[in-house]
Amino acid sequence: MSRIRREGKVEYRFDHPDAFRAHVRDKKSRKPVDKLVDAKEAVSRFVNDGDYIVYDFSSLTRGPQALIREVIRQKKKELWIGAEFTLHESALLVGAGCASRIDVGFLGYGNYIGQAVCDGRVQVYEWTNGGLALRILAGARGVPFLPTRDLLGTDNLDVSAARVIQDPYTGMPVCLVPALNPDVAFLHVHQADVSGDARIFGTNLFALEAALASRRVIVSAEEIVEADEFRKDPMRTTIPYFLVDAVVHAPFGAYPGSMPARYEIDLEHVDRLNAIRNDEQMQRYLDENIYSVSGHEEFLDKRVGAARMKELRRRATIIEGYR
Amino acid sequence: MARTVEFTDTEFMIAQGARLLEDGKTFFVGWGIPQVVAILAQKLYVPDVVQLFEFGAIGPQSILPFVRGTMGGPQNTYRSLQWLNMNWAFSYSAAGYMDYGMLGALQVDPYGNINSTFLGGTFEKPGRRFAGSGGGNQVASHCWRTIIIIKHEGRRFVPKLDFVTSPGYLSGPGARERAGLPKDTGPYRVVTSKALFGFDERTKEMTLLSVLRGASPDDVIREMAFRPRIAKEISEIAPPTEDELRLLREEIDPSRIIIRGERMTAPA
Structure with a gap:
């Protein structure tokens, strides 16, 4: 047996690969049926209290913000999130009392989330961006772990559950990260059809890996297209x-x-999020933008407005490469 | 009276960083200041440098002006050679294709180890919490040469870090290899708002190489909580040139999102 040379002792989400495979066999329908629902139904049916959630891409670019707002509106509890490029939505999820554990990633920015960590209101574990992405790849490959040549020599090893062993091929120390099979993946995409075929234009973090590795997958799409488009x-x-x-x-x-x-x-809106420093300001933001509207459509209609959306569309002038 | 140049500490660090890159090499770019270094360097000194970002942009040629609030958006993935994802992006560094990496830091120690996670207290109960590694740990582990950019303040240059987020030479010569990190990698330069450091080949300790024109080695060392090694000959770093400042202020960052900072002067 390989000797463990160093290991983090913190809790981590882990499923036996065979348990995940059995879930895929028994619970994931292969039928191309119409799965189109509104955000309210998607979140109430597929997100449970205590779930582990991952999402793609970043808070600032193609993040599943409508789905996150719906999670907050439904007051889901005790969520554990895998937060790779997480900025304001981790603060909102913690501020709303939805998330209690975060695997980091990159935990930026703003004083609210930083203070929440210092106050012990949220438990964080340090996997690093590359480590989390690799855990999800391991989950997608159906293996219990994958080896990597980073994390080594650093304190992240002690506040994750990575393990260092002797590599049986070279004899060198190598770092292992355990597979991550989240309960739910949120992916916001450019185009989807009603059965779930989806297209992202541009780069991503781990969209396909997260979809493969997660027990349940919710896709939100800017545009619904015909299934034949994909063929x-x-x-x-x-x-x-x-x-x-x-x-x-x-x-x-x-x-x-x-x-x-x-x-x-919308930089002005993001600035308002970043300016949130205490619970009073957090509650005011949540009330105004999430709790006081019935859903995404009303939020856009009453809180963002057609003129603003038109302006933001006008500013998206770089289209080369995206189609 | 001698002519002086006025600039910010950030502009000086960016200009220094841009002068360090080599043309025809690859460059793993961290978020924030390193992005602006990459743009300035590519415009002025190294047109054939290949930028790479952890969010899967391989070889982008960032559009000007630099905008904040994008992380993998069209502005910093513009005209890439290839669009991929994170596991593939770190494959380029892990396989040995990334020559340079550049990272900011909260604290750095004599062996170039980096803290970007928290200051004060313990991990469970930190005094102040920051973003953490992001992809910095991978960049510092995999790239052949890592460049650290850090404001020159005593509290940032410490004998012992509050938390080791990304590896420098760890505890000294051979320690990276013993930990299992890729051979012959490690920190290469530390760019500060007053000076430039390298690492002693034998002891792997941080070594003062150059200081800003008009400053003395003592000015630099006084503002460090450990005493670095000193190179036999200390060279002078020119302040930001007219070309560097014009590009930074007029074309790259006209709204001064990144380049703002403490005002400094140096003899022209």
Whole structure:
């Protein structure tokens, strides 16, 4: 047996690969049925208290913000989030009492989330961006772990559950990170059909890996297209339908972040989020933007407004490469 | 009276960073100041440098002006050679294709180890919490040469870090290899708002190489909580040039999102 040379002792989410495979066999329908629902139904059916959630991409670019707001509106509890490029939404999820554990990633920025960590209101574990992405890849590959040549020699090893062993091939120390199979993945995409085939234009973090590795997958899309579109141009398919459990039509679903080639970031709104420093300001923001509206459509209609959306669309002038 | 140049500490660090890159090499770019270094360097000194970002942009040629609030958006993935994702992006560094990496830091120690996680207290109960590694740990682990950019303040140059987020030479010669990190990698330069440091080949300790024109080695060392090694000959770093400042202020960052900072002067 390989001797463990160093290991982090903190709690970590882990499923036996065979347990996950059994879930895929028994619970994931392969039928190309219509899965189009609104955000409210998607979140109430597929997100439970205590779930582990991952999402793609970043808070500022193509993040699933409409789905996150719905999670907050439904007051889900004790969530554990995998937060790779997480800025304001981790603060909102903690501020709203929804998330209690965060695997980091990059935990930026703003004083609210930093203070919440210092106060012990949220438990954080340090996996680093590359470590989390690799855990999700391991989850997608159906293996219990993957080796990597980073994290080594640093304190992250003690506040994650990475393990250092002797590599049986070279004899060198090598770092292992355990597979991550989240309960739910949120992916906001440019185009989807009603059964869940989905296209992302531009770069991503781990969209396909997260869809493969997660027990349930909710896709929110700027645009709903015909299923045949995917067959005509298979190089452009990011996620095939049989990985997906629910499809939500959510134009401006990444707001206040940007959607590449569709609309730009609303910096004024992001500044308001970053300015949140205490619970009073947090509650005011949540009341105004989330609790006081019935859902995404009303939020766009009453809190963002057509003129603002038109302006943000106008600012998205770089379209080369996105189609 | 001798002519002086006025600039911010950030402008000086960016200009220094840009002068360090080599043309025709690859450059793993961290978020924030390193992004602006990459743009300035590519415009002025190294047109064929290949930028790479952890969010999957391979070889982008960032559009001007630099905008904040994008992390993988069209502005910093513009005209890339290839669009991928994070696991592939770190494959380029892990396989040995990334020559340089550049990272900011909260604290740095004599062996170039980096803290970007918290200051004061303990991990469970930190005094002040910051963003953490992001992809910095991978950059500092995999790239052949890592450049650290850090404001020159005593509290940032410490004998012992509050938390080791990203690896420098760890505890000294051979320690990276013993930990299992890729051979022959490690910190290469530390760019500060007063000076430039390298690392002693034998002891792997941080070594003062150059100081800003008009400053003395003592000015630099006084503002450090450990005493660095000193190179036999200390060279002088020119303040930001007219070209560097014009590009930074007029074309790259006209709204001064990144380049703002403490005002400094140096003899022209």
